[in-house]
Amino acid sequence: MQVEFESACAAIKQLKRPVSDQDKLLIYSYYKQATQGDCNIATPPDSDAKAKAKWEAWNQNKGMSKMDAMRIYIDKVEELKKNEAG
Template identity: 55%
Template sequence: MSTFEQAVENAKILKVTPPDADLLIIYGLYKQATVGDCNTAKPGMLDFKGKAKWEAWNGRKGMSQDEAKQAYVDKVAQLVEQYGLQ
């Protein structure tokens, strides 16, 4: 299992659910790492959750997938240190 795959698993078993801001960061990094640049249309203005997620991903445009994987691993490691695992 790669360090990225381990970080994905660790993100699922944090003791505490991180704040929305941190969740959006790891969401955007995960999508950039696994898909690449955002390839979907921006959700409508009344879809607040979808819009926030889209913006978190689209804000990573131009970042390589390897850079995104490393940033994801680093962010999850910080969250594990902060909150611990179940």
């Protein structure tokens, strides 16, 4: 699973088409859950919309195992690669 996850991490950087902000948040949230576990940072201030959105996305995965997060991350990257391929 770790090898597939690392491969997906590399593949996401190779995508040619832009990824929607929603997909970026999803990918970020599962990456953080897979690599660090539950969100362990303080809630950012409302004035920092980008940081707040990232924090909320990651925090939604609270309680999810690192393996499940890796699996979902890999599936999402595969989906984006398929969409790019047409």
